[in-house]
Amino acid sequence: MLIKNENQREFSVEEKREISLERATELKHKIDDYLEKKPLIKTGFEMSETLTGNKEKILAYFNATEEDWNNWHWQMSHRINDVHVLAQIMGIDEERLAGIEQVGLLYRWAISPYYVSLIRPFSLEDPIMRQSVPSIEELDELGYDDPMAEEFTSPASCITRRYSDRLIINVTNQCGMYCRHCQRRRNIGEVDKNQTKENLQAALDYIRENPEIRDVLITGGDALLLSDSQLDWLLSELDQISHVEIKRIGTRTPVTLPQRITPELCAVLKKHPPIYINTQFNHPREITPESKKACDLLVEAGVILGNQAVLLKGVNNDPHVMKKMNQELLKIRVRPYYIFHAKAVKGTKHFITTVDEGMEILKKLRGFTSGLAVPTYIINSPYGYGKVPLLPTYVQKYNGYRVRLRNWENREMEFSLLPEAE
Structure with a gap:
């Protein structure tokens, strides 16, 4: 069976399928870089063994129970804001501890036991630690107290x-x-x-x-x-x-x-x-x-x-x-x-x-x-x-119904939004 496309070019069903398969293969390879890196980027689900180990260590330190852990009032009253407690739980070195203490004189810090359990021990560049544990970099005071006025x-x-x-x-x-x-x-x-x-x-x-x-x-x-x-x-x-x-x-x-x-x-x-x-x-x-x-x-x-x-x-x-x-x-x-x-x-x-x-x-x-x-x-x-x-610049130019666009693949196309206006 022959089918006509909008430009009157005739393709058989088999030809269309062949073109579709070629395009599908092309699309698949466009995310090869992500598919390669994806297994290395762990979710909390994928690190459950590490997080469970951290949790057990924290519970043991506070002599607490699973019931305590699941109580948000307990979590709030046991927020960690002492460098020595943090060191015993997470194994932070003396130099980093000294920096935390110094920053703590200027900026308050406190971390729920739950969030501490998400930190990868002994990893100073851990993205969870970076968000929660003070860094000596905070002493660089460039910036504004109230940037949004x-x-x-x-x-x-x-x-x-x-x-x-x-x-x-x-x-x-x-x-x-x-x-x-x-x-x-x-x-x-x-x-x-x-x-x-x-x-x-x-x-x-x-x-x-x-x-x-x-x-x-x-x-x-x-x-x-x-x-x-x-x-x-x-x-x-x-x-x-x-x-x-x-x-x-x-x-x-x-x-x-x-x-x-x-x-x-x-x-x-x-x-x-x-x-x-x-x-x-x-x-x-x-x-x-x-x-x-x-x-x-x-x-x-x-x-x-x-x-x-x-x-x-x-x-x-x-x-x-x-x-x-x-x-x-x-x-x-x-x-x-x-x-x-x-x-x-x-x-x-x-x-x-x-x-x-x-x-x-x-x-x-x-x-x-x-x-x-x-x-x-x-x-x-x-x-x-x-x-x-x-936003990235997807619109290259436009004039009424006529547009020139660049798509996500970086392909540029100029066309009319109303075919009869061409």
């Missing part, structure tokens, strides 16, 4: 507003682990502290008085470190404001403290749809059975999950690492949403990559994996002027 975009208590129809409520400075790249490290202080009810009431009053606000993000610190009753009260108040259409929660607990995602918490969240939660996985090793369980519970409560990764030198500034992480996130029902270029926060210079690295990651994602696994690459404008998306 949040202090100048706060029209009411604990509110940050950078856009027309949405805003942030900062509810706490608490975190399960104080990330070394944190954009709000200036707010951490030395004492865990939630916003007062008076401040939260002032924030709610501001939202009530501004009917254009349809989207409210509750963050911190980590918003899920409020108690269940505090969250229930705050979400109930927002539910009663008719122009608030959606609530969002910013949290890293599924990554750093998955024990916090309890059936009781999920029962609260289920009462207040629609709720969107964006978390922050930065490396495939953070995807573990525990983090999957936390995400499963949230999804079953009707929460929509997204991921906002931060592009970090020495952690994930590699196209293969980012691709595997995004693919693995989809398997646990977390949609890759953003890749944030690291902000120029004082003491975090060693994490900041070039824009070229971010663009290369995007080029190796778009077309090379499913669109669901391709987040938007974002740079935050200084002075609180909002997010700017960065």
Whole structure:
């Protein structure tokens, strides 16, 4: 049988199959480099033996039980913030310990026992350690305390507003682990502290008085470190404001403290749809059975999950690492949403990559994996002027219906979007 294509060129079914097979082989070889590297990039599932060994060592040190481990209050009260405890558990050398102590005089640090269990022992360049354990590099104070000028975009208590129809409520400075790249490290202080009810009431009053606000993000610190009753009260108040259409929660607990995602918490969240939660996985090793369980519970409560990764030198500034992480996130029902270029926060210079690295990651994602696994690459404008998306240049030129495009394979094509207009 002969079939005509749009240019009237006739091909037999056999010829079409031959062309299709040739193209399939070509496509397969385009990801040979990733398929070669993929087995070397381990997830938490693939390192279960190491992580279990770390966990047993930590439990033995604290003389704790499995029940303790699964209790998020125990995890919070046993956050590791002492170099000598860390040394006994992880085997860190004296030089690194001295550096940690020195940095600790300037910047607070604390790591949940769970997140410590993800660190590969004796590996100083481990991507998990790099995010959680202080480094002497933090003493290079090039940068800004408040690179996004949040202090100048706060029209009411604990509110940050950078856009027309949405805003942030900062509810706490608490975190399960104080990330070394944190954009709000200036707010951490030395004492865990939630916003007062008076401040939260002032924030709610501001939202009530501004009917254009349809989207409210509750963050911190980590918003899920409020108690269940505090969250229930705050979400109930927002539910009663008719122009608030959606609530969002910013949290890293599924990554750093998955024990916090309890059936009781999920029962609260289920009462207040629609709720969107964006978390922050930065490396495939953070995807573990525990983090999957936390995400499963949230999804079953009707929460929509997204991921906002931060592009970090020495952690994930590699196209293969980012691709595997995004693919693995989809398997646990977390949609890759953003890749944030690291902000120029004082003491975090060693994490900041070039824009070229971010663009290369995007080029190796778009077309090379499913669109669901391709987040938007974002740079935050200084002075609180909002997010700017960065994309490779796919549009070469356009004029009405006529376009010249470059696709993911770097092929350039010029054509009309309306064939009859040619």
